[in-house]
Structures are given as C-alpha cells and as structure tokens.
Amino acid sequence: MMRVMASLSGREAGRTMRHLLTVLGLVVAAAGAAMPGPAAEIQPLMAGWERVFTLDWQPGQHRGRPVVEGYVTNVSPYHTTNIRVLVESLDAGGHVTSQQVAWVPGELLGGGRAFFQVPAAPAPAYRVRVFSYDRLELDGNFR
Numbered sequence: 453m454m455r456v457m458a459s460l461s462g463r464e465a466g467r468t469m470r471h472l473l474t475v476l477g478l479v480v481a482a483a484g485a486a487m488p489g490p491a492a493e494i495q496p497l498m499a500g501w502e503r504v505f506t507l508d509w510q511p512g513q514h515r516g517r518p519v520v521e522g523y524v525t526n527v528s529p530y531h532t533t534n535i536r537v538l539v540e541s542l543d544a545g546g547h548v549t550s551q552q553v554a555w556v557p558g559e560l561l562g563g564g565r566a567f568f569q570v571p572a573a574p575a576p577a578y579r580v581r582v583f584s585y586d587r588l589e590l591d592g593n594f595r
Contacts, residue, residue: 494549
C-alpha cells in the first residue's frame with residue numbers, strides 16, 4: 453500500500469487516502485449498527501393466564517445451585533398441556549437481570565396441580581409467571 457501511495461502524486465495520494473478512510477468509516481459504522489444491543493425483556497405469550505392458573509413458588513437450592521421451585525395449579529375447568537413458566541431474576545431495585553423459560557411436565561386437568569423446578573441466576577428476588585400453555589379439548593385437539 454505504501455509503495456502505491458509513494459508512486460502517486462501528492463494530490464492523488466491525498467484523494468486515495470480520503471477515499472480509503474471514507475470506506476473504512478462506512479464499514480465501521482455498518483458493523484456498529486449491526487451489533488446487537490441489549491435484549492428486550494420477554495413477556496408472557498398468554499394474556500389473562502391468571503384466570504386459568506395460580507402459582508405457588510419459592511427460591512431454593514438444588515445440588516448447591518439456585519433454583520425456583522413450586523406448583524402450578526389449574527383453577528379452570530379446562531384441561532391444559534404444554535405449560536411453560538417464565539422465571540425472572542430481579543435486582544434489589546426490582547429490575548429484571550435474567551429470564552428463563554421452562555416446561556412444566558405433564559398435562560393439568562381442571563383443578564390439577566404440577567410441580568416445577570427451574571435453575572435460576574442468583575438474585576435477591578424473583579418473579580414467576582405462566583409464559584404459555586395450550587388448552588386441550590376432550591377430543592384431544594389443542595385450542
């Protein structure tokens with residue numbers, strides 16, 4: 453590159469250098485725009501899940517690691533399946549520091565209850581919500 457620049461006249465060398473710097477600046481700007489920023493918090497996919505389920509949970513330890521464990525209770529008359537919970541680790545100010553979505557095993561008949569245990573990041577507080585579920589009709593179809 454230096455040999456090419458040395459063979460150019462002063463004016464041509466300056467123009468070539470400006471062109472190279474412009475291209476380099478555009479590449480850096482494009483790379484910066486393509487870099488991912490902080491991820492947005494995920495929210496439950498099912499609005500009104502509180503009418504279908506109740507949650508009873510507490511932080512705990514499993515093999516020396518923090519977990520959130522508890523029960524999901526189906527308070528509706530519907531059969532449900534494919535239940536997932538959203539466990540959020542919160543800082544002292546109540547801001548989300550990490551999120552984990554986990555499956556609750558099995559189907560829950562109306563009035564049924566199922567245990568869950570989800571690995572969690574260490575935190576002073578947690579929040580647990582139902583992330584998603586499917587309603588199972590008596591004929592075996594999902595709704």
